[in-house]
Amino acid sequence: MMEKRDSLRLDKWLWYARFFKTRSLAAKIVTGGHVRVNSNKVSKAATTVGAGDVLTFAQGNHIRVVKLVACGTRRGPAPEAQALYEDLSPPVAHVPGDKDYVPPAPKFEGKGRPTKKDRRTGLLSRPDWLE
Template sequence: MEKRETIRLDKWLWYARFFKTRSLATKLVSGGNVRVNSNKVSKPSVAVGAGDVLTFVQAKVVKTVRIEACGTRRGPAPEAQLLYEDLSPPPEPKTKPGEFVPPVPKYEGKGRPTKKDRRKSLLSRFDLLE
């Protein structure tokens, strides 16, 4: 029987560009927030390989991915996307079809008053006192 190629879980998450640093990936796994083949994992050194299914939360979105390859380096994004197949359902649209979406209010230029505006307001206060 041929031994399958494996890699540390935290290293694979970093290679696949799910996390910016390996230490962030390690923190997520150590917190018990990752499942490998529906089993909770709390050690970043768990060996994963092709065919394993990972479930974890990233930026408040639950991700489910199947590992396609282990990878040898943290390469560019197109190379990293070849390491997995995304099984997550597509995100729900923010609005339903036919639903009214109010327009975004426009900036009217009313921000911090200028020095001239502040002087005017000070002068108008003195007029009220007399």
């Protein structure tokens, strides 16, 4: 005889694993056809998933590929949610030129906002203030 594996609705699992903030947002992504389960496109939020399934979906500007490890019983804290899946996504390299690249904050090397002392010396060195 075959044992029945634990399974859970896809939208509920995405919400449990904290990929989406609300269950209705997870359901909207699934019904929009933006999620693949084992490389098959699904469009029903009630699709059942279980341990061993591989999900592919967009989250923000990144494509996520995750393998389900467990179904879970609740939407718990982040460490509990991270134990529900194994991330198979390639690491995101932030290089200049990418649309989601955020440069580091500038250090003061003549750039950025001047200090009060810099403003005073700059104002006093202007010729119109010396007259």
